[in-house]
Amino acid sequence: MPVISAPHAYNEGQLYVDLESIMGRSLFLKCEGFNFAGSIxxxxxxxxxxxxxxxxxxxxxxxxxxxxxxxxxxxxxxxxxxxxxxxxxxxxxxxxxxxxxxxxxxxxxxxxxxxxxxxxxxxxxxxxxxxxxxxxxxxxxxLSQYTNPGNWRAHHRRTAPEIARQFPQLDVLFVGAGTTGTLMGCARFFRTWHRPVRVVAVDTVGSVTFGGEPGRRMIPGIGMSMRPPLLDESYVDEVIKVEEADTIRVCHRLARRGFLFGGSTGTVVSGAMDWLARHDDMGELTAVAIAPDLGERYLDTIYQTTWLEDLYGEHVLGGEEVTAGSPAAEPALPTPVGGREPLNGAP
Missing domain, CATH: 3.40.50.1100 (Rossmann fold)
Incomplete structure (x- = not known):
């Protein structure tokens, strides 16, 4: 049993959720919300x-x-x-x-x-x-999280090695792109690992992180209205952009199975499911996605019906809008609106 005297001394880094029974495809979700700050x-x-x-x-x-x-x-x-x-x-x-x-x-x-x-x-x-x-x-x-190298070094030293120890045969890693600290730290680590790992950045539509036109973004924690100074695209194999409506549907789908995650997690899982569906021909892959936080802080937004309908329309949940006791329907997979060819040598 750990005994601590400072709140930042505790941070559970070895908990993963196997999403295959919920989402229909194998994906291990690394849960980063189990500390006193509640997030990665x-x-x-x-x-x-x-x-x-x-x-x-x-x-x-x-x-x-x-x-x-x-x-x-x-x-x-x-x-x-x-x-x-x-x-x-x-x-x-x-x-x-x-x-x-x-x-x-x-x-x-x-x-x-x-x-x-x-x-x-x-x-x-x-x-x-x-x-x-x-x-x-x-x-x-x-501290300037947007330019501070400590932002990505934290994940190079901790997050990526945690994943590597748990999944020595990792094939593909999905990381949400905000300041890109997590993305850059993990991508740098796996670039020099013992086997090639495809690093897929997941962004939100309306973000200009990887170029494109700016647009409305209502879910905090993912995407940027300027290019992140920490970003080095040479470490990123592919980029997927996800519509916020798809983020919301995935969040509600996970919640129907008892897993309440935040908006960034819904975005990353949505993008990962789309990528995996388009790469069925690659056979069985070991895939991991990073869940930055849990969902309690989003109860008045993405889990609040009035907020959702005001911003996205009354049919935003689609098949996920179910009555109590009814099984959740399968939502449509998101379609990426951005991305690029994988780097040479990616699996």
Missing amino acids: KLKAAVEMVEAAERDGLLTPDSVLIESSSGNLGVALSMIAASKGYRFLCVTDSRCNLSTRLLMEALGSEVHVIADLDANGGFLGARIDYVRALCAADDRYVW
Whole structure:
């Protein structure tokens, strides 16, 4: 039984869900939501804070500041509370209410940006606000998850090796693309592994991470309104983009079987199922996808009927909108709207 004295000292990294009985295809889902921050962002938060401490950037008078759509903000709130730092999270109106309340319960200050940037998102406006505060007061320390190498190093050191130990015959890995820290850390690790692994990035329609036109995105935690500075596409074999309606249907399908996951997980599973369906001719593959968080923080959004119908229409759930006691119907698989040819040497 583990005994800890700091909340970030506990992070379960060896739990996987076999989705074959639910989704009809073999896919092992790595669950990253079982820690006191509730998401995979705890790894990057610990890495970045401890690096700033080693470099002497943080002092007792420092105020941590970060732009976050939610999960990193919670992780930093928890660490700041544990270590005695003040923390200001700059987020936007898409951030789930429960996430904002959680950060405030941990003693953090939350500033919500409501103005869109030039790409129709909030990220540019959030970063502008952070930069203005840092320029006006040198007590602010911006970790900058978008450019901080600690973001991807955390997953190169921890997430990818955890997968490698559990699945020594791994063929394909599906990773959601937000800041691309998880994607880059895992892709760099498996590029030099003992066997070739195809790394498939899963993005959301409306994101400009891999190019394309910006569009409306209502589910936080995946996609970007600017190209992520950490992204190096030479490590990515393929890209799949998923419509938010497909994300929602997969989330509800998993929930009907007792697994309540967040929106990023629904996106990654949707994209993975599409990819696997299109690669039946490759035979039996060992496939893993990363689930960044659980679903409790999305109860007032993707699991709330009024929110869904207002944004996506009354038929968004399709076959997943079932009455109590009725079996869930099979939803249509998503169709990728972006992507590219795999790199040479990919299996």
